[in-house]
Amino acid sequence: MTYILARAISYFIEIVVTLIFIEALMSWFVRxxxxxxxxxxxxxxLTEPIVNPFRQLTSSIAYRTGIDFAPLVAIFALQLLGSVLAKLLLLF
Structure with a gap:
C-alpha cells in the first residue's frame, strides 16, 4: 500500500513539474x-499557487537580473520533496 502511495505522489509531482516547465516556456513565446x-x-x-511562494523568495534576484528563477527553484523543491516523501513512505 505504501508503495502505491509513493508512486502516486511521485507521478503527481512529475505532472506538476511538467506543467511548471511548460508554463515557463510558454511565458517566453505566448503573448x-x-x-x-x-x-x-x-x-x-494552475501553477501560480505553487510557484508564487518561491517567486517571493527570489524577488530580489529577479529585480536585479531581470530573470525569474522561481519556476526553477519550485521544480527543484518539488523534486526534493517528492524524493524525501517517497523514501519516508518506503521505510514503513
Whole structure:
C-alpha cells in the first residue's frame, strides 16, 4: 500500500513539474492575443499557487537580473520533496 502511495505522489509531482516547465516556456513565446494565450492563462492559474511562494523568495534576484528563477527553484523543491516523501513512505 505504501508503495502505491509513493508512486502516486511521485507521478503527481512529475505532472506538476511538467506543467511548471511548460508554463515557463510558454511565458517566453505566448503573448496576449495569440491563439495559445488562453491555454497559457489556464496553466498559469494552475501553477501560480505553487510557484508564487518561491517567486517571493527570489524577488530580489529577479529585480536585479531581470530573470525569474522561481519556476526553477519550485521544480527543484518539488523534486526534493517528492524524493524525501517517497523514501519516508518506503521505510514503513
Amino acid at each position: 496576449p492575443g495569440s491563439s495559445f494565450y488562453r491555454y497559457y492563462c489556464m496553466l498559469h492559474a
